[in-house]
Amino acid sequence: MTARPHVPAGSNTVNPFIVTDAAAEVIDLLIDVFGATDVPEARTLDEDGLILHAELRLGDSLLTLADRKPGWPFTPALTRVYVDDMEATLARAQARGARIVTRPTDFFGDTLARFQDRSGNLWWVYRHDPEAGQDWAAESSPDAGDWTSFATPELDYIHESLVDAMRSLRDPKTR
Secondary structure (H helix, E strand, O other), X not given: OOOOOOOOOOOOOXXXXXXXXXXXXXXXXXXXXXXXXXXXXXXXXOOOOOEEEEEEEEOOEEEEEEEOOOOOOOOOOEEEEEOOOHHHHHHHHHHOOOEEXXXXXXXOOEEEEEEEOOOOOEEEEEEOOOOOOOOHHHHOOOOOOOHHHHOOHHXXXXXXXXXXXXXXXXXXXXX
């Protein structure tokens, strides 16, 4: 097995595919909030007018999106994105109707925040501090059995805000 399999130009080994309500709205949000670039030649509409396939470039990543079809289950995306200016990113998300789920919090040398878009997708927003050099392995203890052995008030907040957000997820079509 190779370290990196052969992939088409512009793709990575892992490329998220998000099936969501209001895909065009989510695409606009990603362009506005994260500076994603639409790949217009990839946009394909199905016979019913819903987006069957759309692609966005976000940094060195490729995101594929499609509209959820009638009868398909609600499957919110949980996606992690690194940014340089977290505060501006979150402000743009809120301006587009997103709800901040986790306020910016120190997380293993990085800063983590989360927001939920109007289609119910959860976005993990990270700002990496290359100077911090935090090591996950140094923080955890394999003998403890769970994360509570190294819990801090910040980690407790991050965990609880995710638990609350996941509990509150509702199908946008049945709200």
